[in-house]
Amino acid sequence: MKQIIIASTSTVHGGQYLDYLLDTLKIHFKDTEEVIFIPYARPSGITHKQYTEKASDAFNKIEKKLIGLHTFKNPKEAIDNAKGIFVGGGNTFVLVNALYKFNLIESLQDAIKKGTPYLGTSAGSNICGLTMNTTNDMPIVYPPSFKTLGFVPFNINPHYLDPNPSSKHMGETRETRIKEFHQFNTQPVIGLREGSWIEVKDNNLQLKGNLQARIFEHNQEPYEVDPDTFLNELK
Amino acid sequence: MKQIIIASTSTVHGGQYLDYLLDTLKIHFKDTEEVIFIPYARPSGITHKQYTEKASDAFNKIEKKLIGLHTFKNPKEAIDNAKGIFVGGGNTFVLVNALYKFNLIESLQDAIKKGTPYLGTSAGSNICGLTMNTTNDMPIVYPPSFKTLGFVPFNINPHYLDPNPSSKHMGETRETRIKEFHQFNTQPVIGLREGSWIEVKDNNLQLKGNLQARIFEHNQEPYEVDPDTFLNELK
Numbered sequence: 340m341k342q343i344i345i346a347s348t349s350t351v352h353g354g355q356y357l358d359y360l361l362d363t364l365k366i367h368f369k370d371t372e373e374v375i376f377i378p379y380a381r382p383s384g385i386t387h388k389q390y391t392e393k394a395s396d397a398f399n400k401i402e403k404k405l406i407g408l409h410t411f412k413n414p415k416e417a418i419d420n421a422k423g424i425f426v427g428g429g430n431t432f433v434l435v436n437a438l439y440k441f442n443l444i445e446s447l448q449d450a451i452k453k454g455t456p457y458l459g460t461s462a463g464s465n466i467c468g469l470t471m472n473t474t475n476d477m478p479i480v481y482p483p484s485f486k487t488l489g490f491v492p493f494n495i496n497p498h499y500l501d502p503n504p505s506s507k508h509m510g511e512t513r514e515t516r517i518k519e520f521h522q523f524n525t526q527p528v529i530g531l532r533e534g535s536w537i538e539v540k541d542n543n544l545q546l547k548g549n550l551q552a553r554i555f556e557h558n559q560e561p562y563e564v565d566p567d568t569f570l571n572e573l574k
Numbered sequence: 575m576k577q578i579i580i581a582s583t584s585t586v587h588g589g590q591y592l593d594y595l596l597d598t599l600k601i602h603f604k605d606t607e608e609v610i611f612i613p614y615a616r617p618s619g620i621t622h623k624q625y626t627e628k629a630s631d632a633f634n635k636i637e638k639k640l641i642g643l644h645t646f647k648n649p650k651e652a653i654d655n656a657k658g659i660f661v662g663g664g665n666t667f668v669l670v671n672a673l674y675k676f677n678l679i680e681s682l683q684d685a686i687k688k689g690t691p692y693l694g695t696s697a698g699s700n701i702c703g704l705t706m707n708t709t710n711d712m713p714i715v716y717p718p719s720f721k722t723l724g725f726v727p728f729n730i731n732p733h734y735l736d737p738n739p740s741s742k743h744m745g746e747t748r749e750t751r752i753k754e755f756h757q758f759n760t761q762p763v764i765g766l767r768e769g770s771w772i773e774v775k776d777n778n779l780q781l782k783g784n785l786q787a788r789i790f791e792h793n794q795e796p797y798e799v800d801p802d803t804f805l806n807e808l809k
Contacts, residue, residue, distance in 0.1 A: 352742035383750055384757030430754055432713075472714050477751040478667075479707050480758050485716045498745040507587035509768055510733040515618055516712040519665055522619030523715050533744055 342367065342456040343490055343539035345467045347497045347531035347548075349428050349460040357397040357460075359534060363547075365401045367456050371422035374398060376405040379437035380429025380462040394427055418446040421455055428461025428497075431474040435466060436482040447488055457490070461497045464531070468494040473520055473528050475513075491537070491544060492526070492574040499530030499553060517555045527573050528555040537570065544570040577602065577691040578725055578774035580702045582732045582766035582783075584663050584695040592632040592695075594769060598782075600636045602691050606657035609633060611640040614672035615664025615697040629662055653681040656690055663696025663732075666709040670701060671717040682723055692725070696732045699766070703729040708755055708763050710748075726772070726779060727761070727809040734765030734788060752790045762808050763790040772805065779805040 344360070344367055351359050368374055378390035385393075391407030398405045405425065411417040418424065424447070426434070438444055451457055459467050465474045466487040473494040502512040511519070517528050531537070535548035546552050551563040554573065564570070579595070579602055586594050603609055613625035620628075626642030633640045640660065646652040653659065659682070661669070673679055686692055694702050700709045701722040708729040737747040746754070752763050766772070770783035781787050786798040789808065799805070 348744050350744055352744060381754075381757070382746075384754045433754075433758070472716075473712060475712070475745055477708060477710070477746075477755060478713055478720060479751075479755040481707075481720045485713060498743065500743055500745070508733065508735055509583050509585055509587060510710055510735070511617075511712075516714075519616075519619045519668075520712060520714040522616070523668070 340454045340541045341451055341490070341539050342454060343451065343467065344458045344536055345464040345491070345495060345531070345539070346458070346460045346536035347464065347499065348533040351534045355397070356393060360536070361397070361401050363536075364398075364403075364458065367458065368401075368403055368423045371456075372402070373404045373406060374423035374425050375408055375417055375421040377408045377424065377426040377434075377463070379408070380427055380431065380434035382427070382429035390427060390429075394425065398425075414441045415443060415446050418443055418450055421450060423456045423458075424450060425458045426460075426463030426466065428463055430479060431462040431465045431471050431476045432478050432480050432482055434462045435471055435485070435487060436480050438466070439483045444488065448490075451488070451490055464495050464497050464536075467491055469526050470494060470524070472524060473517060491539065494520075494524075494526055494528045496528050496530045499532045514553075514561065517561075521555065521557050525557040527557070529553075529570070529573075530555065530561075535566075542571060544573070546570060575689045575776045576686055576725070576774050577689060578686065578702065579693045579771055580699040580726070580730060580766070580774070581693070581695045581771035582699065582734065583768040586769045590632070591628060595771070596632070596636050598771075599633075599638075599693065602693065603636075603638055603658045606691075607637070608639045608641060609658035609660050610643055610652055610656040612643045612659065612661040612669075612698070614643075615662055615666065615669035617662070617664035625662060625664075629660065633660075649676045650678060650681050653678055653685055656685060658691045658693075659685060660693040661695075661698030661701065663698055665714060666697040666700045666706050666711045667713050667715050667717055669697045670706055670720070670722060671715050673701070674718045679723065683725075686723070686725055699730050699732050699771075702726055704761050705729060705759070707759060708752060726774065729755075729759075729761055729763045731763050731765045734767045749788075749790075749796065752796075756790065756792050760792040762792070764788075764805070764808075765790065765796075770801075777806060779808070781805060
């Protein structure tokens with residue numbers, strides 16, 4: 340049975356790292372005391388060790404031990420044996436590049452199939468979609484492919500940001516960018532606002548958190564869905 | 575003699591398409607009445623034809639005729655024979671993908687070497703740098719490489735945006751993103767604010783417009799340079 344949490348962000352404004360999710364994570368990872376942490380997305384370029392320490396501090400609060408994947412000689416084997424997996428945010432290009440380099444795509448897909456609970460935040464959520472083509476990140480490295488894990492049959496846009504009507508900046512809004520995506524791709528995109536997440540339990544996909552999400556389907560006007568809506572039909 | 579204008583944006587807030595640059599463009603393209611327009615970046619996914627019409631309206635004001643590159647059977651030959659080139663903004667991934675597809679990278683480099691005047695805005699400016707790794711755009715297609723034209727020995731970040739201290743959004747600031755870039759790459763990056771451009775005349779590179787630009791060099795604190803500063807030493 341699939342057990343996945345796909346969170347827009349690790350940290351909501353004014354909060355501490357993961358604190359808004361800790362109660363949920365306690366249940367999500369209830370069957371294991373150890374969770375493998377994939378620190379490859381390296382936010383602000385911090386080291387794998389620094390990042391693992393930061394994430395560990397949050398997991399310690401719910402009495403779970405995080406083990407950084409960089410500490411294993413054979414990361415593929417570590418994923419195969421994992422009882423829980425957390426992929427943190429940072430730069431999606433850097434993350435995906437590393438997943439291909441260490442040949443982890445299939446291992447992660449197999450882990451999900453056999454029911455290993457997975458948590459992704461930000462870049463770690465982006466990769467749960469079909470492709471990383473709707474990341475907000477800067478393409479600071481060139482990964483061998485934009486194809487990602489495909490845990491859900493659509494794409495994720497984390498940190499979804501509504502247009503700011505008072506902005507004088509002439510760069511594209513998020514909505515414009517996703518509409519451009521749909522000129523070249525047909526899969527739906529979920530704009531997940533900060534503090535929202537998708538909970539996958541086997542074949543049930545449900546929006547969680549207090550905010551609506553914005554859904555972009557090919558050749559349709561975007562629309563909002565309320566918290567607790569099931570997204571099982573979206574593909 | 576190289577003649578290049580690398581502009582942060584086509585349009586400043588409250589202005590019309592290219593109007594803040596028209597006096598400059600009149601001089602830049604003084605030796606030709608016809609300019610080849612490369613519409614491949616397709617802002618908001620508009621067609622090549624629609625985009626060429628929009629850009630033509632601006633160039634008509636300075637009595638220049640724009641011809642869309644999509645109207646030529648052999649785009650490579652059209653670039654080889656061009657008397658002036660304008661590459662418009664939009665999505666850098668879509669633009670670079672098309673430049674590789676039509677085998678235009680070398681032709682554009684040759685055109686610049688022999689002195690064909692070039693104008694780039696936004697995505698069209700991004701590609702003047704060594705790589706497109708510092709674009710702000712969404713990676714909606716997967717180009718065969720992130721290497722770009724290398725007209726200047728650094729990278730461009732167009733639409734450069736200062737951090738907004740009142741923002742509650744937890745996505746990375748532009749400065750954070752460029753610092754992450756420097757964890758994996760060593761070339762300098764110029765953050766070009768909207769309304770700024772770099773003018774290249776042979777070996778002289780000068781910041782133009784009314785605003786400072788922000789320079790990011792590897793392993794250094796970022797710093798500001800004033801309008802009219804020469805950037806000849808930056809590499």
